Amino acid sequence: MSDFSSDEIQRLQTCLRRLLGAKGLSVNPPPRRGLSVELAxxxxxxxxxxxxxDEGEVSYILNIVVLEEDLPPKA
Structure with a gap:
């Protein structure tokens, strides 16, 4: 896994806020090198x-966790 630069984190955050329409979204750097960047x-x-x-092309993979307890009640 490659480490993220602070500029890259900021650019990714700007892009994700726009794409997902979530102004409260933040991309947080890991507390230590080599750990995952957090999405909040x-x-x-x-x-x-x-x-x-891969072959000079960079992409980002988002892994979002939704707990069942956070879902609205069944209708």
């Missing part, structure tokens, strides 16, 4: 972001 909404961590580089 209004301060609550909802997943991770991983960077993939």
């Amino acid at each position: 909404v209004d301060g609550e961590v909802i997943g991770t972001v991983h960077r993939d580089e």
